[in-house]
Amino acid sequence: MPHLAFDIGFCTELHKLQADVKKGVFDAWQRFQVRTLTQLLADPGLHIEKLRNARDPHIRTIRITGFWRGVVLAPESGDTFVLLKVLPHDKAIAWGVKQRSSINTVTRAVELRDAATLDQLTPPHEEKTEAPSESRLLAHVSDGELASLGIDADTIRRARTLTDKEQLEAFAPFFPPDQCEVLQYLAERISVEEVWRELVAHRVPAGGTGAVDETDYDTAIRHTVSRILLVTASEELHDILDKPFSAWRIFLHPSQRRIAYRPSYSGPAQVSGGPGTGKTVVALHRVKHLLAHLRDDERILLTTYTNALVTSLRSGLTALVDDEQLRDRVDVMTVDAFASRVLTTAPGQPHRRAIGGAEEERRWTRAAEAVQYPGSAQFLAQEYKHVVLAQDLRSREAYEAADRAGRGSRLTPALKPHTWRAFEAFTSGLEADELRTYLQTSAEAARVLTDNDTGTGPPYRHVVIDEAQDLHPAQWRLLRAAVPARPDDLFIAGDPHQRIYDSKVSLKALGIKVVGRSTRMRKNYRSTQEILAWSTALLLGRPIDELADTATAESLLGYRSALRGTGPALHAATDEATELDALADRCREWIDSGVNPSDIGIATRFKKTGDAALARLTAAEIPARRLRARASDPDDAVSIGTMHAFKGLEFRCVAVIGVHDGALPFPRAITPEDLDRLQHEADLLAERCLLFVACTRARDGLYVSWSGEPSSFLTEAGVRVSPA
Numbered sequence: 001m002p003h004l005a006f007d008i009g010f011c012t013e014l015h016k017l018q019a020d021v022k023k024g025v026f027d028a029w030q031r032f033q034v035r036t037l038t039q040l041l042a043d044p045g046l047h048i049e050k051l052r053n054a055r056d057p058h059i060r061t062i063r064i065t066g067f068w069r070g071v072v073l074a075p076e077s078g079d080t081f082v083l084l085k086v087l088p089h090d091k092a093i094a095w096g097v098k099q100r101s102s103i104n105t106v107t108r109a110v111e112l113r114d115a116a117t118l119d120q121l122t123p124p125h126e127e128k129t130e131a132p133s134e135s136r137l138l139a140h141v142s143d144g145e146l147a148s149l150g151i152d153a154d155t156i157r158r159a160r161t162l163t164d165k166e167q168l169e170a171f172a173p174f175f176p177p178d179q180c181e182v183l184q185y186l187a188e189r190i191s192v193e194e195v196w197r198e199l200v201a202h203r204v205p206a207g208g209t210g211a212v213d214e215t216d217y218d219t220a221i222r223h224t225v226s227r228i229l230l231v232t233a234s235e236e237l238h239d240i241l242d243k244p245f246s247a248w249r250i251f252l253h254p255s256q257r258r259i260a261y262r263p264s265y266s267g268p269a270q271v272s273g274g275p276g277t278g279k280t281v282v283a284l285h286r287v288k289h290l291l292a293h294l295r296d297d298e299r300i301l302l303t304t305y306t307n308a309l310v311t312s313l314r315s316g317l318t319a320l321v322d323d324e325q326l327r328d329r330v331d332v333m334t335v336d337a338f339a340s341r342v343l344t345t346a347p348g349q350p351h352r353r354a355i356g357g358a359e360e361e362r363r364w365t366r367a368a369e370a371v372q373y374p375g376s377a378q379f380l381a382q383e384y385k386h387v388v389l390a391q392d393l394r395s396r397e398a399y400e401a402a403d404r405a406g407r408g409s410r411l412t413p414a415l416k417p418h419t420w421r422a423f424e425a426f427t428s429g430l431e432a433d434e435l436r437t438y439l440q441t442s443a444e445a446a447r448v449l450t451d452n453d454t455g456t457g458p459p460y461r462h463v464v465i466d467e468a469q470d471l472h473p474a475q476w477r478l479l480r481a482a483v484p485a486r487p488d489d490l491f492i493a494g495d496p497h498q499r500i501y502d503s504k505v506s507l508k509a510l511g512i513k514v515v516g517r518s519t520r521m522r523k524n525y526r527s528t529q530e531i532l533a534w535s536t537a538l539l540l541g542r543p544i545d546e547l548a549d550t551a552t553a554e555s556l557l558g559y560r561s562a563l564r565g566t567g568p569a570l571h572a573a574t575d576e577a578t579e580l581d582a583l584a585d586r587c588r589e590w591i592d593s594g595v596n597p598s599d600i601g602i603a604t605r606f607k608k609t610g611d612a613a614l615a616r617l618t619a620a621e622i623p624a625r626r627l628r629a630r631a632s633d634p635d636d637a638v639s640i641g642t643m644h645a646f647k648g649l650e651f652r653c654v655a656v657i658g659v660h661d662g663a664l665p666f667p668r669a670i671t672p673e674d675l676d677r678l679q680h681e682a683d684l685l686a687e688r689c690l691l692f693v694a695c696t697r698a699r700d701g702l703y704v705s706w707s708g709e710p711s712s713f714l715t716e717a718g719v720r721v722s723p724a
């Protein structure tokens with residue numbers, strides 16, 4: 001029976017089509033379902049038409065409505081057609097004649113390239129390229145190696161003319177996308193073996209040996225799972241046409257699919273990668289995979305750091321897993337919420353409210369005063385967090401004997417008992433008021449779960465963790481205790497470059513070993529390359545510890561996006577009032593150009609700057625609300641939140657405001673160097689990462705502003721900061 005399949009290029013532009021055009025697509029698909037190939041070819045309603053002067057005889061057009069045509073790949077053998085694009089009549093023909101399809105002899109997948117534009121681009125390059133062959137972009141890779149990675153002779157010839165990455169970027173939109181990705185990796189000097197492992201190996205279909213029949217499109221279409229969608233049921237097609245299309249649900253990159261749908265990992269597994277590389281997407285697909293194999297009495301915990309992220313994970317899960325009963329077997333909550341649930345449901349546990357932030361700081365000041373501590377309250381708080389809670393020390397003796405590696409302050413043995421007394425003053429004060437800090441809650445919950453006498457044991461079969469980079473050892477211990485040590489116990493997604501709290505963790509030291517089960521992703525799906533390159537410059541040259549083991553550094557090598565657009569717009573204002581006026585103008589411009597207010601996010605270092613922005617936008621009659629919206633807030637409104645709260649989220653357009661000296665880095669967030677040198681450096685890095693996180697939330701538009709002197713993070717990154 002004939003089929004009409006859908007190419008990723010058509011799917012990702014679906015949102016641009018009007019309802020009558022979508023209906024035309026549905027009707028065309030239905031004709032394929034009920035007619036024979038001979039009937040289809042003769043069907044005047046479908047009007048399958050060859051194109052004059054086409055680069056490829058397989059490319060034809062079909063009728064969608066009176067005015068709109070679909071460009072299809074119509075193979076000579078087999079009866080599956082692929083809808084590549086839907087455009088107004090003349091544009092469809094103009095686009096269709098330029099395309100050429102082929103079958104890749106390594107991946108066995110169907111590929112498409114804009115052959116006409118490549119021909120226009122290549123001759124001038126061939127003539128212009130006087131650079132000696134050894135200084136060309138891909139001189140370090142032989143033709144044989146390129147061919148082994150699936151680069152065909154035509155692409156090799158063109159790629160050999162390139163002298164730098166900018167030229168490759170000019171060719172990129174016209175090359176077959178999978179081949180182009182290989183070239184981009186090689187241009188970043190990633191080794192042939194690594195490119196094979198990361199990109200090509202898992203594109204090769206199982207049993208993919210022997211000669212490839214380059215005319216057998218029917219088989220090749222079935223091999224092209226990461227780009228071509230075969231729809232068999234009309235409800236499924238309605239779903240795709242009617243709901244906002246989310247490519248991530250269907251077209252996983254082969255490297256994402258390999259990680260998410262690997263049948264089983266023998267122990268904890270980890271996926272890392274820069275912002276927007278699809279770690280959350282992979283975590284969600286992993287949950288889907290695990291759900292398919294879950295026994296009746298088993299459950300999954302999907303956990304992350306903030307409430308806003310819990311909301312977005314829940315909606316992602318709803319989009320991915322249709323079956324509500326299956327979804328109900330996944331608890332989605334923050335680690336803090338899980339910790340308090342463990343304690344409230346455990347028998348005999350006293351009820352205590354969890355505190356943090358300013359309330360915790362005040363109590364440290366009181367504890368220091370109570371024991372007349374000679375050092376600062378800040379030192380005590382950090383020592384308690386990074387030594388006592390991190391190592392789960394429960395007695396003075398244990399503390400006195402503990403290794404303080406990682407702390408950059410000296411503490412004489414004579415002062416340790418006094419320090420312990422301050423800890424006791426702090427904890428007994430909390431106990432008297434029926435309080436606990438958030439981290440104490442996690443530490444206590446981990447004890448409850450692991451207590452052999454009273455413990456309830458691990459409540460989950462699988463734990464999937466997103467935004468793992470900021471978790472404290474006490475929280476890791478809790479998550480470790482939440483699941484028995486078995487294959488597929490922990491699945492961890494995180495990015496050390498987005499560490500914005502001061503929790504430094506060596507998973508290895510906590511007994512969570514991911515060696516051999518750890519993968520890094522490099523392709524950014526969120527932001528334009530321009531936004532990405534600009535944001536990455538904020539971090540360049542700063543070594544970032546890996547998640548698994550703090551002794552090795554993680555890099556952003558090869559981290560890139562296929563999306564193109566404009567770079568960030570920068571605005572230097574003289575004072576906050578004019579900065580906010582400029583912000584209102586910018587939001588108005590975005591909205592006037594067709595961006596929905598709900599697709600705009602404004603990130604600030606401080607809540608009070610956000611409040612001022614909210615007031616200014618409201619005065620300008622631009623609908624706006626805080627990130628944690630109230631029921632009374634407008635629906636389609638600009639979201640305003642602190643940079644910390646923006647973690648893990650994304651918006652089409654993002655304004656990062658108040659990026660001035662004294663705000664980033666924020667002096668109060670930086671431990672003085674003379675108090676603790678290592679902590680001082682870690683705090684500075686966390687502030688730098690915070691700006692990086694805020695900027696990498698943007699998909700198409702990034703706007704960064706400041707008043708007065710710009711942040712040193714901008715000047716150090718070489719950003720031009722002269723007043724507008």
Ligand SMILES: Nc1ncnc2c1ncn2[C@@H]1O[C@H](COP(=O)(O)OP(=O)(O)OP(=O)(O)O)[C@@H](O)[C@H]1O
Pocket residue numbers: 247248251252253256273274275276277278279280281282495498524525526647648649650696
């Ligand atoms: N295979 C894919 N196809 C299309 N879009 C994708 C794909 N994978 C991810 N995306 C999109 O890329 C964006 C970023 O994905 P995601 O949030 O999973 O990245 P992340 O690595 O968790 O980011 P961050 O670390 O910045 O929070 C999302 O809009 C997601 O839908």
